[in-house]
Amino acid sequence: MSVLVYLESEDNKFKKSSYETLSYGKALADMMETDIFGVVFNCSNTDSLKNYGINKILKIDNPDFNDFSAKKFSHAIVDILKSEKIEVVILSSSANSKFLGAYLSGITDSSYVSNVIELPKSLNPFILKRTCFTNKAFSQTEVNSDLKIISITSNSFGLIENLSDPVIESLNINCVDSNHKILNIEKETGSVTIADAEIVVSAGRGLKGPENWNMIEALAKTLGAATACSKPVSDMGWRPHSEHVGQTGKPVSSNLYIAIGISGAIQHLAGINSSKIKVVINNDPEAPFFKAADYGVVGDAFEIVPALIEKLKARK
Amino acid sequence: MNILVCISSVPDTTSKINFVDNDSKFDINGVQFIINPNDEFGLTKAVWMKQSNNASVTVLTVGEASVETTLRKCLAIGADKAIRIDCLPKDGYSVAKEIESHCNDVSYDIIICGRESIDYNGGIVPGLLAGFLDYNFVTNCVDLNVDGKKAVFSREMSGGTEISECELPLVVGSQKGLVEEKDLIIPNMRGIMMARQKPLDVITAKGISSLTEDKKFIKPEPKSEVKLVKANELDQLIDLLENEAKVI
Ligand SMILES: Cc1cc2nc3c(=O)[nH]c(=O)nc-3n(C[C@H](O)[C@H](O)[C@H](O)COP(=O)(O)OP(=O)(O)OC[C@H]3O[C@@H](n4cnc5c(N)ncnc54)[C@H](O)[C@@H]3O)c2cc1C
Numbered sequence: 218m219s220v221l222v223y224l225e226s227e228d229n230k231f232k233k234s235s236y237e238t239l240s241y242g243k244a245l246a247d248m249m250e251t252d253i254f255g256v257v258f259n260c261s262n263t264d265s266l267k268n269y270g271i272n273k274i275l276k277i278d279n280p281d282f283n284d285f286s287a288k289k290f291s292h293a294i295v296d297i298l299k300s301e302k303i304e305v306v307i308l309s310s311s312a313n314s315k316f317l318g319a320y321l322s323g324i325t326d327s328s329y330v331s332n333v334i335e336l337p338k339s340l341n342p343f344i345l346k347r348t349c350f351t352n353k354a355f356s357q358t359e360v361n362s363d364l365k366i367i368s369i370t371s372n373s374f375g376l377i378e379n380l381s382d383p384v385i386e387s388l389n390i391n392c393v394d395s396n397h398k399i400l401n402i403e404k405e406t407g408s409v410t411i412a413d414a415e416i417v418v419s420a421g422r423g424l425k426g427p428e429n430w431n432m433i434e435a436l437a438k439t440l441g442a443a444t445a446c447s448k449p450v451s452d453m454g455w456r457p458h459s460e461h462v463g464q465t466g467k468p469v470s471s472n473l474y475i476a477i478g479i480s481g482a483i484q485h486l487a488g489i490n491s492s493k494i495k496v497v498i499n500n501d502p503e504a505p506f507f508k509a510a511d512y513g514v515v516g517d518a519f520e521i522v523p524a525l526i527e528k529l530k531a532r533k
Numbered sequence: 534m535n536i537l538v539c540i541s542s543v544p545d546t547t548s549k550i551n552f553v554d555n556d557s558k559f560d561i562n563g564v565q566f567i568i569n570p571n572d573e574f575g576l577t578k579a580v581w582m583k584q585s586n587n588a589s590v591t592v593l594t595v596g597e598a599s600v601e602t603t604l605r606k607c608l609a610i611g612a613d614k615a616i617r618i619d620c621l622p623k624d625g626y627s628v629a630k631e632i633e634s635h636c637n638d639v640s641y642d643i644i645i646c647g648r649e650s651i652d653y654n655g656g657i658v659p660g661l662l663a664g665f666l667d668y669n670f671v672t673n674c675v676d677l678n679v680d681g682k683k684a685v686f687s688r689e690m691s692g693g694t695e696i697s698e699c700e701l702p703l704v705v706g707s708q709k710g711l712v713e714e715k716d717l718i719i720p721n722m723r724g725i726m727m728a729r730q731k732p733l734d735v736i737t738a739k740g741i742s743s744l745t746e747d748k749k750f751i752k753p754e755p756k757s758e759v760k761l762v763k764a765n766e767l768d769q770l771i772d773l774l775e776n777e778a779k780v781i
């Protein structure tokens with residue numbers, strides 16, 4: 218019984234999260250003493266995959282799969298499940314992967330476990346560690362389903378290099394009919410997305426108004442980071458909804474989270490707790506964020522942020 | 534048009550999260566339960582559609598009698614009817630199966646769930662339900678317009694928004710943006726009074742077994758003290774991030 222990884226790509230390039238899912242998949246396959254396969258939709262250059270231990274690349278090249286569709290992709294994966302003996306399907310935590318994972322479990326009548334952060338504690342019983350209560354706790358979840366579909370939290374496992382010499386198999390898979398049609402995709406240009414980011418620069422109501430976000434964007438750019446914000450900032454329309462992070466917004470699991478002018482309310486912290494290192498910049502030394510952070514600077518953001526940008530630039 | 538809104542009753546966002554019975558169960562002692570925030574956006578949208586689409590709105594929870602307070606609140610917000618499937622929810626799979634079984638008896642054009650719940654928060658139920666029922670499915674939904682049998686909707690994806698259309702029936706994973714925070718319906722006295730007259734049916738559960746089980750909950754390790762850097766010594770911060778934390 219093998220392990221199958223969904224390798225998400227965009228514009229003919231794999232997402233970084235694909236390499237992490239693959240690294241996790243390889244480690245799991247080793248634990249299970251089995252092989253690791255990856256399914257690839259319309260991404261021609263698969264060379265980079267062999268750095269992460271993959272045994273077989275299942276390639277689907279069919280323009281019907283050009284746009285992502287949870288239904289179409291799920292049915293294609295079901296076709297693979299019929300021909301290969303797969304016990305675990307692994308996905309990332311991207312918007313598309315989570316969309317796909319849940320639907321795939323539905324049509325295969327199997328379990329779906331999301332927000333997984335470690336390799337199984339044991340295989341028999343199969344016990345996974347995942348976050349729950351929006352990062353306020355972890356659960357050791359026992360999975361009793363023949364087929365197990367799991368998605369792993371980004372940056373929780375990291376990349377593990379592992380050279381392999383994979384077999385490449387082209388699959389001829391037909392796309393299921395669907396009356397669901399994509400009309401348009403509006404891309405935000407040039408920005409790093411929160412889900413993929415290793416560094417997130419986030420700002421709150423302490424910034425006073427949307428006109429002051431230039432320095433936040435400049436700091437993010439210097440660090441190659443994504444920008445995010447607290448809930449009231451997006452509620453007031455200073456920043457788009459897609460930047461709202463926290464318990465009721467997007468989860469953040471970056472390596473570094475920099476919070477500027479954010480008080481650190483419990484609902485905000487819940488969503489960003491699984492980030493590894495947290496830095497707070499706030500002029501109120503009593504702000505609750507200082508209890509949750511690893512590093513902190515007490516002071517005025519309007520002085521500190523520009524100075525920090527200068528120093529980071531000078532360092533490069 | 535028939536709309537079903539699936540409601541998860543979750544601990545208030547300020548709740549302290551503790552566990553009992555050898556850390557195998559969530560401690561509900563002193564915890565106040567609320568409508569899952571993602572579901573609340575979906576419910577408000579559904580109530581709007583009573584006007585715009587002549588819809589009738591049913592809310593449903595899989596849960597024990599204690600969740601009825603939450604269902605009454607949904608009726609006060611404007612749902613026409615509430616259903617409780619009577620059992621302790623065990624996992625996303627069994628919950629979705631129970632809801633599926635109800636949807637095989639009563640057919641709905643649109644089923645709105647939250648994108649994810651804020652307690653066990655798997656983002657599991659809506660996708661499973663759509664898969665079980667073979668309905669169209671959109672999650673992270675931030676816009677929805679229904680005209681006759683056709684729905685046009687937007688979903689937030691990484692790095693952008695995707696707009697698409699499909700025929701009903703449709704399962705929606707709702708979130709903020711489907712309606713704005715300021716537009717959420719807050720029940721008024723009249724709504725609360727009317728809610729008492731509205732039907733709240735209790736259905737016997739099918740007793741479907743779960744596929745996953747939370748064996749043990751663990752709380753995060755307490756944080757070590759924050760390291761403070763002076764505002765005029767930012768080089769030190771950069772040094773710490775680079776050499777101690779190794780994140781830049
Ligand atoms: C049901 C519910 C769900 C919620 N979900 C979320 C969620 O998902 N995400 C979320 O973020 N919030 C959420 N909230 C809101 C949360 O409770 C807080 O209200 C919110 O996080 C506060 O945002 P803030 O820190 O930007 O603003 P404030 O609390 O106003 O804090 C601003 C901070 O900026 C500091 N400051 C001011 N001026 C400066 C300066 N010049 N330099 C540096 N610092 C400065 C202040 O000292 C203060 O600490 C939720 C609330 C509820 C009730």
Ligand SMILES: Nc1ncnc2c1ncn2[C@@H]1O[C@H](COP(=O)(O)O)[C@@H](O)[C@H]1O
Pocket residue numbers: 538539540541542569571572593594595596622625628645646647648649650651653654655656657658659
């Ligand atoms: N016990 C339940 N009863 C009814 N609906 C539920 C229940 N649990 C979850 N849901 C729905 O499924 C959504 C996602 O929940 P989850 O899969 O737990 O993240 C919630 O926002 C609800 O709409």
